[in-house]
Amino acid sequence: MQKETNPLPESDHSSFSWVREPSFTLSEKDSGVDACVAQEFASPRAGELRTLLESFLESIISATSATAGVVRLLSPDGCTLELISSAGLSSELQEEAECVSELECEVIDIAALGHTVQASDISNCDSRTNCCYANCRFQSRIAVPLAPSSTICPLGVLTIFFDVPQQEAVNHIKAITAFAQMISAAIEHTRINRETRRSERLAARQGIANDIHDSLAQTLTYARMRISLLQEAIRSGNEDMASKYARDLDEALEIGQKSARKLITDFRCDMNTGGLLAALNDITTEFREHNDIVLEYHNRLVDLELPLEHEIQVYHIVREALTNIARHSGATHARLFVDTNLGYYVFTIEDNGSGASTFSPVEGHYGVMIMRERAQRIGGKIKVESAAGLGTQVQLFFPEPSPDWRTTNG
Numbered sequence: 001m002q003k004e005t006n007p008l009p010e011s012d013h014s015s016f017s018w019v020r021e022p023s024f025t026l027s028e029k030d031s032g033v034d035a036c037v038a039q040e041f042a043s044p045r046a047g048e049l050r051t052l053l054e055s056f057l058e059s060i061i062s063a064t065s066a067t068a069g070v071v072r073l074l075s076p077d078g079c080t081l082e083l084i085s086s087a088g089l090s091s092e093l094q095e096e097a098e099c100v101s102e103l104e105c106e107v108i109d110i111a112a113l114g115h116t117v118q119a120s121d122i123s124n125c126d127s128r129t130n131c132c133y134a135n136c137r138f139q140s141r142i143a144v145p146l147a148p149s150s151t152i153c154p155l156g157v158l159t160i161f162f163d164v165p166q167q168e169a170v171n172h173i174k175a176i177t178a179f180a181q182m183i184s185a186a187i188e189h190t191r192i193n194r195e196t197r198r199s200e201r202l203a204a205r206q207g208i209a210n211d212i213h214d215s216l217a218q219t220l221t222y223a224r225m226r227i228s229l230l231q232e233a234i235r236s237g238n239e240d241m242a243s244k245y246a247r248d249l250d251e252a253l254e255i256g257q258k259s260a261r262k263l264i265t266d267f268r269c270d271m272n273t274g275g276l277l278a279a280l281n282d283i284t285t286e287f288r289e290h291n292d293i294v295l296e297y298h299n300r301l302v303d304l305e306l307p308l309e310h311e312i313q314v315y316h317i318v319r320e321a322l323t324n325i326a327r328h329s330g331a332t333h334a335r336l337f338v339d340t341n342l343g344y345y346v347f348t349i350e351d352n353g354s355g356a357s358t359f360s361p362v363e364g365h366y367g368v369m370i371m372r373e374r375a376q377r378i379g380g381k382i383k384v385e386s387a388a389g390l391g392t393q394v395q396l397f398f399p400e401p402s403p404d405w406r407t408t409n410g
Contacts, residue, residue: 016333019336022348022393024338048304049190053085053183059161060179061088064172067163068093071146071183073156073302076277081156082302088161118143119174121166123242129270140166144180148188155187155304188194194305196409198385199273201308223252277304283319284336291326293351299338307401313374314347314396317382320371321349321394329353329392343400350393355386371396 057163068088072081086094086376107114123139138161158180162169230245277299284297306314318336325334331353339346368384372408375382380398 011250016352018333022335022350022395023168024339024344024346024348024395024397026342026344039258048305049187050085052186054087054192056179056183056186057085057087060176061156063179064160064175065162066103066160066169066172068161070159071156072159072229072409073146073187074154075302076281076299077297081177082300082315084156084303094340110301117177118174119166119170123324124163137163139163141183142169142176144173145377146180146184155184193312195274198275198308198311202271202273214254219252219256219259223256225251226236228250271315275304276306276314277301277312279315280318280336281340283315283322283346287322287326287334293326294334295322295332296335297333301338307378310378310401313336313378313380315376316370317396318347318349325349325351325353325392331354332392340400344397345397345400347394350391350396351389355388355392358396368394 011098018253053071057071060066060069065086068082069086071085073084074080075082112373118142119142122141140162141159142162143157143159145157158176160176162172162174173246176360226245226249230242230249231240233239233245272282280297280299284295287293287295322334322336325331329351334349334351337346337348339348368382371381375396375398378398380396383395384392385395386392
């Protein structure tokens, strides 16, 4: 189910609006019947946090004699509640819950999130009369906010459904509230652990960068020594030795250039240690502060954990794409979409600018070539669609990492 996208209300360019959300299709090489069947029956790659929350939900349902449960987390833009885990839902309701921000019988007030526990009678909800889910027998629900102890900012909401009247369900509010506190602590603990591990890996990369820097310094010292010898050979008229020292110098400069390029492109990274989601928020905030272009940011992934190499490459690709839009597109509006589709992570950056010139080489800067190289490092690809006067769309997509990537990546 496609979600409606509206331009930002504070836009200075009110005459423009996007026609539709960006779509994602695989190339012929990566699609077809075999690929669709493989994706449909592939083992689910549940994240570490998702698996933990499913265990909590199963425990809550068992302890309170409930029927089903859903955990939704607040999206990065704070506007929607996205499903991260559920238990006990029928296949039809599960599909519905994954497609929309909330079920008809949830009706969660985001404005009140983090402040109140809601117990509701849903035996006569708006959808019950013509409900297409014949097996749905929910009579009541209890919604408890998720908020960690370290902050007043809400994380999301835990909703538990019962097939008994509200007056019976409310007897379990204390137990559900206690579980909600544990879930909040688990989410907070998981995110802190991720940030700690990420910081450690970034520090390790910085250590590698220091080693390369030391190697580069030695190469430059060698080059300076060869320059002295070259100058002496030129003064003495020894052409053979001058040629030898010139070749040595050229070789040293080539080695130094490669080391410097690797140092800059692979190891130096100013990405937020809070992870890719935090880094993308930084990028969009910076873009809006420095450009007179309305940027919409839609992130459907309330919980995203990837190998550090993936996060760094995605960060640089998105930043490069937005930089090109700011410098060369002539656009008034741009959008960044983050989502998953067909077993791929999909990052879409597009503008309504002049189109053909957005990613043209300027002063030796080949943005698309660099982005493609970065995408290849994480098994991904870059698609660019652009036409004069119709804007440009850049789409990065790469397959979900294997379930054991945490083991192999430390």
